[in-house]
Each structure stands twice: as structure tokens, then as C-alpha cells.
């Protein structure tokens with residue numbers, strides 16, 4: 001099916017109100033036989049799983065399991081040896097205008113001379129174009145996003161002068177201004193306090209409730225896990241994917257982490 005045909009079908013479905021089930025299939029990101037090799041390291045092997053809209057999906061697994069690589073490979077940011085991620089009948093990497101991606105903190109240059117407002121407005125560049133004036137709508141969206149993450153009062157502050165949690169909030173605000181269909185966050189919860197964690201999860205759940213497709217890499221198997229609807233458990237290969245209750249079995253955790261993890265009971269999950 002061509003992109004044009006797919007858009008037509010999608011708008012017809014909007015017109016004729018198809019049920020939740022078929023709408024959900026259309027907005028699902030489907031990862032098919034994805035493989036990544038970095039020189040001598042086989043980072044991911046034959047990954048097959050879905051990321052459903054309307055759910056908060058976490059990617060978990062031990063250090064070096066390939067969690068960040070999964071997101072990067074889905075978006076075409078690292079070369080794949082096999083497979084791809086599909087969205088609405090086309091490779092996702094060819095539709096990046098529909099994606100908001102927030103990389104790991106370590107991959108962002110915090111010395112870059114930009115204010116909080118500059119960073120959030122960057123979320124509008126794709127829609128506005130480089131070197132063009134931002135519209136009133138773009139400015140309003142950026143101001144609303146900053147307000148939503150509780151960072152309005154910092155709008156003139158250089159990003160290098162913020163705490164880690166404040167920096168994460170600013171990048172979340174930038175993602176919100178992109179008005180994307182798919183949101184990919186790589187370790188947004190590292191080094192943040194409980195209050196910021198709660199703000200971030202509230203926003204993730206709002207996006208999921210609005211029918212967005214969200215995937216969040218999270219290496220910490222602790223409390224945060226209780227916030228996800230679905231999980232993708234990796235250790236270079238796919239150990240399990242599906243609802244959090246299905247994925248967090250003793251057997252799956254043993255396969256992913258070996259002896260490194262104490263079993264989480266279903267109640268804990």
C-alpha cells in the first residue's frame with residue numbers, strides 16, 4: 001500500500017469511526033526481525049514485537065542489552081543488519097516527521113549556548129523550517145509545554161545551568177511541542193527526583209490516553225516499572241513482550257538478568 005493510499009484509508013477510518021481495535025492496529029509500530037551489529041558486537045538479534053498506541057511501553061533489560069540500540073535502529077540512527085520497524089505500512093525511519101525522540105542525557109551537548117526557550121522552540125523547527133519566523137501557534141504551544149512541565153520561570157536560563165531533572169523536563173517540553181504521533185524517550189528517568197519522575201509519568205500517561213504511541217527505555221527495574229502498561233524485555237534478543245504482568249515472570253527475568261535480580265511478584269508488578 002502506498003503512503004497516499006494509506007492516508008486515504010486512515011482518513012476514511014476517521015470519518016467512519018472504526019472501532020478501537022482497528023484504529024490501534026493502524027497506529028501500532030511493528031518491529032520486524034530487527035538486527036544490529038556494531039563491529040564485533042551483535043547488539044540485537046531478530047527482534048519481533050509491537051509498540052501499541054494508547055499504552056505506555058517500557059524497554060527493559062540489563063546493561064548492554066541493546067535497549068538504546070533498539071530505539072536508534074527503529075529510527076534509522078544506526079545501521080541494521082536485518083529487519084526494520086514499520087508504521088502505517090511504511091518503514092518508520094522514512095516518517096521521522098511523525099516522531100519525537102529524546103536521546104539519553106549523555107548524548108546531549110549541555111554546553112551548547114541555548115536557553116530553555118530556544119530548546120523548546122527547536123521542537124517547532126520541523127514544522128516551521130529553518131531560518132523562518134515561528135508562528136503565534138508555535139509560540140503558544142512552546143509556552144504551554146513549558147507550563148505543563150513546570151519550567152516557565154526558567155525560560156531565559158541557559159540549559160547548561162539547569163539541574164538534571166530540570167533538563168529532562170525541558171526536553172520533554174520540546175517533545176510535546178513537536179505534536180508527534182510517536183514518542184521515543186531514552187532513559188528519561190535517570191538521575192531525577194521523585195517529584196520530577198511523577199510529573200514525567202503523568203505526562204506520559206496523558207499522551208498514551210490521547211492515543212499516542214510511546215516507548216521509553218528504562219534500565220531501572222525498580223518502582224518505575226509499576227508505571228508501564230506494556231514491556232519489551234531484551235537481552236540482545238527478545239526475551240518477552242506484552243503486558244507488564246505477562247513479561248515480569250520469574251522465568252523471563254531469570255533469562256534476561258540471570259542471577260542478578262530478585263524475582264518481582266505479580267503483586268509487585
Ligand SMILES: Nc1ncnc2c1ncn2[C@@H]1O[C@H](COP(=O)(O)OP(=O)(O)OP(=O)(O)O)[C@@H](O)[C@H]1O
Nearest residue numbers: 038039041043062063064065066067068069070219
Ligand atoms: N556505537 C557503538 N559502537 C560499538 N558498540 C556499541 C555502540 N553502541 C552500543 N554498543 C554496544 O552495543 C551493546 C548494546 O548497547 P546499548 O547502549 O544499546 O545497550 P543498553 O541496553 O541501552 O545499555 P545501558 O543500560 O547500559 O544503557 C553494548 O554491548 C554496547 O557496548
